[in-house]
Amino acid sequence: MIKIVIADDHAIVRKGLKQILSETPDMFVAAEASSGEEALKRISEKKYDMVLLDISLPGKSGLDILRQIKRAKPKLPVVMLSVHTEEQYAMRAFKAGASGYITKESAPEELISALRKISRGGKYVTSSLAEKMAYAITAIKREKLPHERLSDREHEVMCMIALGKTINQIAKKLSLSGSAVSTYRARILEKMKMSSTSDIIRYVVRHGLLVDCER
Numbered sequence: 001m002i003k004i005v006i007a008d009d010h011a012i013v014r015k016g017l018k019q020i021l022s023e024t025p026d027m028f029v030a031a032e033a034s035s036g037e038e039a040l041k042r043i044s045e046k047k048y049d050m051v052l053l054d055i056s057l058p059g060k061s062g063l064d065i066l067r068q069i070k071r072a073k074p075k076l077p078v079v080m081l082s083v084h085t086e087e088q089y090a091m092r093a094f095k096a097g098a099s100g101y102i103t104k105e106s107a108p109e110e111l112i113s114a115l116r117k118i119s120r121g122g123k124y125v126t127s128s129l130a131e132k133m134a135y136a137i138t139a140i141k142r143e144k145l146p147h148e149r150l151s152d153r154e155h156e157v158m159c160m161i162a163l164g165k166t167i168n169q170i171a172k173k174l175s176l177s178g179s180a181v182s183t184y185r186a187r188i189l190e191k192m193k194m195s196s197t198s199d200i201i202r203y204v205v206r207h208g209l210l211v212d213c214e215r
Helices: 011-022 036-045 062-072 086-095 108-119 127-138 152-162 167-174 178-191 197-206 210-214
Strands: 002-007 027-033 050-054 078-082 100-103
Touching: 002 011, 002 036, 002 108, 011 027, 011 108, 027 036, 036 050, 036 062, 050 062, 050 108, 062 078, 062 086, 062 152, 078 086, 078 108, 086 100, 100 108, 152 167, 152 178, 152 197, 152 210, 167 178, 178 197, 197 210
Parallel strands: 002 027, 002 050, 050 078, 078 100
Antiparallel strands: none
16 A cells, blocks of 8 residues: 655645545555645654655745655655646756656546556656656757756746746745845846846746746
């Protein structure tokens, strides 16, 4: 029996996942968490076989929590659950130690199949992402684009800035202080060699990143 921890800040998502897994005889939800910190606490208290972790959590991002889990329990498989397309976050998730990346639009059958494969020690990668990863490995090294130099949190803040969110709105959404968001904005401008919010917006639009930022 595969004992799974679900970490998602939306109760309705946790309920839906729990319902799907309850209909699968070899899996069950052994614990739930509404934040990354709560997930870390659950994992430290008992032994589980797998973690289903939302990538967009309040406070620390899901990717930050993933790194903490892998430091504490490197053999515990973590599957990232996201509303974002693979192009935006999957490569970052795998580099951080994820065993799989599933979008919330995936069919229940795909989710179950992925979890079973991972429980047997494998990784779950869609065919489209596998192709991109193969290309990335074999392609000639190129200089990173400016946005690829950003940390996960900086990337998230960049997207919200590009969508017209104010410092206060971003702070509320990410459970950060206004000064922390301002610091992230300053780092983004420095790393991307820009001087204003308008530069960020133009860059995101020009490089076709707006669609993923809106997800």
